[in-house]
Amino acid sequence: xxxxxxxxxxxxxxxxxxxxxxGMRVPKKGSVVKRRLVKLVVNFLFYFxxxxxxxxxxEQPPRQHCMIERTVDLEDxxxxxxxxxxxxxxxxxxxxxVSDQLPVTWTRSEPSWNLFExxxxxxxxxxxxxxxxxxxxxxxxxxxxxxxxxxxxxEPDRKYYFECSSEEQCQEWIDALRRASYEFMxxxxxxxxxxxxxxxxxxxxxxxxxxxxxxxQLNPH
Amino acid sequence: xxxxxxSVAHYAVSGSPADHEGFLRRCSSPGPRQPSAPSASGSCPRxxxxxxxxxxxYFEGRESRAPLGLIVLExxxxxxxxxxxxxxxxIRFASPGARPYVLAAEDQQDQEAWLKVLSRASFSYMRLLxxxxxxxxxxxxxxxxxxxxxxxxxxxxxxxDGCPPLGDGLAERDEGGPRLPAPSTRRRLADSYPWGxxxxxxxxxGWYGQEITGLRREWLQAxxxxxxxxPQRANQRGCCGRGIPLGVLAGSGTLWIWPFD
Numbered sequence: 488x489x490x491x492x493x494x495x496x497x498x499x500x501x502x503x504x505x506x507x508x509x510g511m512r513v514p515k516k517g518s519v520v521k522r523r524l525v526k527l528v529v530n531f532l533f534y535f536x537x538x539x540x541x542x543x544x545x546e547q548p549p550r551q552h553c554m555i556e557r558t559v560d561l562e563d564x565x566x567x568x569x570x571x572x573x574x575x576x577x578x579x580x581x582x583x584x585v586s587d588q589l590p591v592t593w594t595r596s597e598p599s600w601n602l603f604e605x606x607x608x609x610x611x612x613x614x615x616x617x618x619x620x621x622x623x624x625x626x627x628x629x630x631x632x633x634x635x636x637x638x639x640x641x642e643p644d645r646k647y648y649f650e651c652s653s654e655e656q657c658q659e660w661i662d663a664l665r666r667a668s669y670e671f672m673x674x675x676x677x678x679x680x681x682x683x684x685x686x687x688x689x690x691x692x693x694x695x696x697x698x699x700x701x702x703x704q705l706n707p708h
Numbered sequence: 709x710x711x712x713x714x715s716v717a718h719y720a721v722s723g724s725p726a727d728h729e730g731f732l733r734r735c736s737s738p739g740p741r742q743p744s745a746p747s748a749s750g751s752c753p754r755x756x757x758x759x760x761x762x763x764x765x766y767f768e769g770r771e772s773r774a775p776l777g778l779i780v781l782e783x784x785x786x787x788x789x790x791x792x793x794x795x796x797x798x799i800r801f802a803s804p805g806a807r808p809y810v811l812a813a814e815d816q817q818d819q820e821a822w823l824k825v826l827s828r829a830s831f832s833y834m835r836l837l838x839x840x841x842x843x844x845x846x847x848x849x850x851x852x853x854x855x856x857x858x859x860x861x862x863x864x865x866x867x868x869d870g871c872p873p874l875g876d877g878l879a880e881r882d883e884g885g886p887r888l889p890a891p892s893t894r895r896r897l898a899d900s901y902p903w904g905x906x907x908x909x910x911x912x913x914g915w916y917g918q919e920i921t922g923l924r925r926e927w928l929q930a931x932x933x934x935x936x937x938x939p940q941r942a943n944q945r946g947c948c949g950r951g952i953p954l955g956v957l958a959g960s961g962t963l964w965i966w967p968f969d
Contacts, residue, residue, distance in 0.1 A: 488717055489777035492709050497803040498782055529762065529782050529831035618710030623719045623761070639715035640722075669761030670724060672834045679841035686848050691841055697828070702727040702761075 499526065499533040499616045505663045508537050510634075510650030513618075520650055523617075530623060530669050532637070533616040620647065627664045633657045637664065676703060720758065720765040720775045728759040728825040730818060734766065735793055735810040752793065752812065762831045764799075779809060786826040788819075795819040799826065 506526040511534055512518055524535040624640045633654045636646040651657035665671065680703065683691045692698040733752040755766040755776065764779040779799060789798035793812035797819060800808040813819035 488713055488775050490711065490780065493803060493806055494780045494783075494801060495709060495711065497801060497806070498780060501783065529835075531780075616709055618712075620712045621716050621719065621763075624715065624722060624724070639712065639718070641715060641718040669831055669834065672831065672838055673761075675838045676834065676841065679838065679845050682845050683841060683848065686845075691844060692837075695837075700727075700825070700828070701725070702825075702828075702834075 495531070495533075495619050496615055498528055498531060499535075499619065501528045503528055504667065505660065507651075507656065507660075509652070509656075509660075510648075512648040512650075514645040514647060520648070525649065526616075527663055527667055530621060530667050532620045532622055532664070532667075534618055534620075535616050622664060622667045623670060625668070627661050629657070629661060635661050635664075673702060716763075716778060717775055719760065720763075720767075720778070721773055724760065726758045726760055727829070728822065730757060730822070731755070731770075731814060732757045732766075732822070733793060733812040735791055735796060735812055736807075757811075759825055759829060761834075762829050764826070764829070781826065781829045782831055784826075784830075786823055788823070797823055 504527045506524065508522055508524050510520040511523040511525060512520045522537050524537045526533045526535065620637060622637075626638050626640070626643065628636050628638070628646075630636050630648060633652070633656070634648060634650045635657055636648050638644070638646045649660065651660060680691055683689075690698050692703055697703060731754055733754050735752040755768065756770045756772065758765045758767065758775075762780065762782045764781055765775040766777050766779075767775055781799070784799050784801050786797060786799055789796055789808070789810060791798075791810050791812065795813040795816060795818065796810055797813070798808040798810050800806070811822075813822055
């Protein structure tokens, strides 16, 4: 199945419903729990590396052909803003395009995440996610002691495990993830629509001109 | 970047309802040269497209069980586009360097239907609708008393105008993030007019004219007191054009212009 990674990468940079660094273990033989930045954006759950050593290893050395010295004055907001934009652009553009569109680049005397509010913010803005899970037709289950798992209907035994720092955090994640599917949203919409119609006798979707659309029907065919 | 592909492919063909489906021609898509790109022949492969939520899948044929590809529609815009094929449209992404998907429908009706469903396919739109209706329902359950207490005083709507009742408790949630464009604009307009958006012109004219009428009355009274020798008929409508020269008061240092009523 073809899909465009760039679409998913762009989506992974969108504001999150919920994001945190938690432990994660993928369903693969011999895999262990690793710290990951886990970020929920609409009905996708993205996961990023957070480990500093891993990140240093991943960062590409600046390319020769776009190398012009530029030091960043960390006291200057404008500079910092410029630098952040530069990183964002570089992470989104093809390497060949960078030299055309950006006249300058930077020297990395400081680790680049120092410029961000947190390492979490840096990871979510500047690094590509390792992976994404589409949260449709999935099952979110509580796991002892303070973790949860995600499995998918076609292979219920293949579970993605997550370890939270507290039971409270774990419950928050479970609640957020259960509300994250399009199918859940559709059911909620139909529920509210019916309730309002019962009370007022009028279809609330009529005012938006979308009452006929298939996706808002109770039993679409 | 990994994706739980088996589960996504399974979701594509699972029993959950499709929001729209049909044949479309795939004229171009992002990424490097494709073997199926329209080159010499100029033809585009005809695929079976299935829209499920914010995901658009395409299959080789109607009965295929494995999707050929997936387009994640979140954050995309859909528009008509110039293409050699008839009834073409493009799905675009805002990220720099992203190339659009160009698809072509079978006929105009088909094209319109696809444009409509694809433009509303995002999860964010669905979530906005759910929040909107959830809020409306909560307001209704709280009852009219609480609603009246919280909304600013406002003349009651006039049912004969056919305007929708105002103040469904939407006002206080206005600052809560993005809103559905069409209804919110209408509500906000409705909030500033005492009679709702569908009042007739003479009512609106009267409402906005109140200030002017009052000022004019004051002005006429002040003028009559200061210059009692001026023709009193000026206090009534239809007084101008009586042949009094405009420069008659110029001696006082101000050029008074006759009121045009």
